[in-house]
Amino acid sequence: MSLDRSDVEKIAHLARMALDETQIDTYASELSNILALVEQLEQADTSGIEPMSHPLHMAQRLRHDEVTEADRREANQAIAPQVENGLYLVPKVIE
Amino acid sequence: MHTKTIVELGAGLKAGEFTSVELTRHFLERIERYNGELNAFVTITPETALQEAEAADRLLQSGQAGPLTGIPIAQKDIFCTQGVKTSCGSRMLDNFISPYDAAVVERLKQAGIVSLGKLNMDEFAMGSSNETSFYGPVRNPWDRNRVPGGSSGGSAAAVAARIAVAATGTDTGGSIRQPAALCGLTGLKPTYGRVSRFGMIAFASSLDQAGPMAQSAEDAALLLQAISGFDSRDSTCANELVPDYSASLNDSLEGLRIGLPGEYFGEGLDSAIAASIEAAINVYKGLGAEVVEISLPNTALAVPTYYVVAPAECSSNLSRFDGVRFGYRCEDPKDLEDLYKRSRGEGFGAEVKRRIMIGTYALSAGYYDAYYLKAQQTRHLISDDFSKAFEKVDVIMGPTSPATAFGLGEKTDDPVTMYLNDIYTIAANLAGLPAMSLPVEPVNGLPVGLQIVGNYFAEGKLLNVAHRYQQETRWHRQMPEEYVL
Numbered sequence: 001m002s003l004d005r006s007d008v009e010k011i012a013h014l015a016r017m018a019l020d021e022t023q024i025d026t027y028a029s030e031l032s033n034i035l036a037l038v039e040q041l042e043q044a045d046t047s048g049i050e051p052m053s054h055p056l057h058m059a060q061r062l063r064h065d066e067v068t069e070a071d072r073r074e075a076n077q078a079i080a081p082q083v084e085n086g087l088y089l090v091p092k093v094i095e
Numbered sequence: 096m097h098t099k100t101i102v103e104l105g106a107g108l109k110a111g112e113f114t115s116v117e118l119t120r121h122f123l124e125r126i127e128r129y130n131g132e133l134n135a136f137v138t139i140t141p142e143t144a145l146q147e148a149e150a151a152d153r154l155l156q157s158g159q160a161g162p163l164t165g166i167p168i169a170q171k172d173i174f175c176t177q178g179v180k181t182s183c184g185s186r187m188l189d190n191f192i193s194p195y196d197a198a199v200v201e202r203l204k205q206a207g208i209v210s211l212g213k214l215n216m217d218e219f220a221m222g223s224s225n226e227t228s229f230y231g232p233v234r235n236p237w238d239r240n241r242v243p244g245g246s247s248g249g250s251a252a253a254v255a256a257r258i259a260v261a262a263t264g265t266d267t268g269g270s271i272r273q274p275a276a277l278c279g280l281t282g283l284k285p286t287y288g289r290v291s292r293f294g295m296i297a298f299a300s301s302l303d304q305a306g307p308m309a310q311s312a313e314d315a316a317l318l319l320q321a322i323s324g325f326d327s328r329d330s331t332c333a334n335e336l337v338p339d340y341s342a343s344l345n346d347s348l349e350g351l352r353i354g355l356p357g358e359y360f361g362e363g364l365d366s367a368i369a370a371s372i373e374a375a376i377n378v379y380k381g382l383g384a385e386v387v388e389i390s391l392p393n394t395a396l397a398v399p400t401y402y403v404v405a406p407a408e409c410s411s412n413l414s415r416f417d418g419v420r421f422g423y424r425c426e427d428p429k430d431l432e433d434l435y436k437r438s439r440g441e442g443f444g445a446e447v448k449r450r451i452m453i454g455t456y457a458l459s460a461g462y463y464d465a466y467y468l469k470a471q472q473t474r475h476l477i478s479d480d481f482s483k484a485f486e487k488v489d490v491i492m493g494p495t496s497p498a499t500a501f502g503l504g505e506k507t508d509d510p511v512t513m514y515l516n517d518i519y520t521i522a523a524n525l526a527g528l529p530a531m532s533l534p535v536e537p538v539n540g541l542p543v544g545l546q547i548v549g550n551y552f553a554e555g556k557l558l559n560v561a562h563r564y565q566q567e568t569r570w571h572r573q574m575p576e577e578y579v580l
Contacts, residue, residue, distance in 0.1 A: 038466065
């Protein structure tokens with residue numbers, strides 16, 4: 001699969017990541033090369049093979065639904081770019 | 096003092112030959128002298144290091160010291176450290192002061208170590224040369240025109256130059272073993288789930304593991320002992336007994352079955368490295384081990400499988416960096432989308448962007464089956480190869496890396512060429528198996544690593560096998576001449 005400029009722009013939008021205009025062609029060719037590497041997988045016969053989602057084939061451990069964490073809101077918000085009254089601030093979303 | 100291992104320094108501390116404060120000062124002076132030319136440390140913490148050393152000296156005097164008490168090591172900058180910048184090698188986290196400690200950091204503190212600071216790394220652990228760091232490349236102490244490997248390149252360079260006694264690392268596709276090989280260290284990637292990943296910044300969650308990078312298997316055993324074990328805060332952490340890793344170091348290797356996969360000795364392997372590995376295998380034969388030719392037929396699928404699984408998981412994990420709660424935020428965002436896009440576009444470097452985009456693409460509508468599902472199936476094939484092999488052998492050996500350390504800038508133009516450095520290391524992550532690298536005979540004055548892969552939770556066996564070799568040889572005690580004094 002070879003990607004062109006518009007593919008890269010689409011993917012970057014999905015990833016919410018601004019790209020430098022002058023770099024888009026370079027990304028298109030680099031990402032196409034990586035996909036060419038990945039496409040070697042097509043040669044593998046995987047019919048009837050279970051997908052492996054956990055290296056130890058373990059199930060996700062569950063815990064009781066109870067509060068375990070202490071309230072550390074202040075410490076956690078002290079490192080935020082912008083907060084007010086315990087809320088994270090972002091540019092206005094609703095007019 | 097800096098040419099000594101943890102075990103030797105621990106004995107010196109206990110015997111009162113020197114104090115932890117003296118030892119820590121000595122290493123801080125060495126960092127001052129050498130870090131400029133190596134760029135191994137991103138952050139140096141002399142004040143807290145000396146406080147920890149003083150506390151360690153009090154413990155030593157009261158006779159309550161453990162084997163790691165007062166030993167100055169350093170942490171890869173992927174581990175959160177409370178009150179200390181935790182950058183992950185990225186502009187995105189250049190301003191991030193962690194509000195808590197990672198489990199690994201916490202456990203090493205409890206064991207009494209002194210932390211000298213935080214070590215440089217490839218950005219978000221994505222790289223094999225430590226050239227993707229926001230803080231610039233790390234240089235290999237054996238030849239400063241060469242790379243130290245990656246992503247734990249700062250860890251490897253710091254220990255190789257003995258500006259830290261040992262270091263922590265993380266390994267998603269070879270990031271402990273490959274730099275250990277390129278810098279002449281003993282590095283171990285534990286079984287998936289052996290070590291808690293709480294507070295370790297996530298790259299690819301089904302692959303990431305933390306482990307020690309040290310001067311010897313004996314030292315690695317002490318560090319692994321301290322960081323292993325169950326932690327309820329990491330839902331993937333295994334609830335398995337942690338054996339005494341030091342106790343089995345000297346076990347006999349009589350009758351040990353070593354599997355040599357033909358696929359690891361084929362095309363692409365430097366012939367001088369092959370000879371070096373063969374010489375190491377002969378040492379094992381002398382110790383009573385037997386060699387079995389084996390096959391891991393799906394080896395060629397490992398790199399392509401990894402470059403679906405790892406980017407897919409990274410694109411998901413790194414979505415948390417949005418410029419809202421912590422980390423980098425762009426100037427004057429005009430709306431929320433602009434805030435996300437520019438914060439991420441300006442905060443991430445090129446390699447991280449490439450991987451996020453590959454992952455985003457592989458997981459996007461219409462492509463999931465062709466990429467991610469297919470890669471999970473080939474991952475199963477790779478894992479089954481190992482299960483079959485371990486029916487016949489106890490450990491698998493081969494080279495860690497196809498070549499010795501390459502030149503700075505030599506492989507930065509082509510991401511795919513860079514990816515192929517990890518051709519021998521990636522499979523162990525995909526299968527979740529423990530694996531280590533230890534130094535064998537160098538080639539042209541540059542270190543070479545022997546990789547040993549073991550069965551699940553067989554870290555004790557790996558350390559035993561490595562230690563016995565290190566009893567017979569001195570390669571692990573070699574260090575770059577310039578840094579001996």
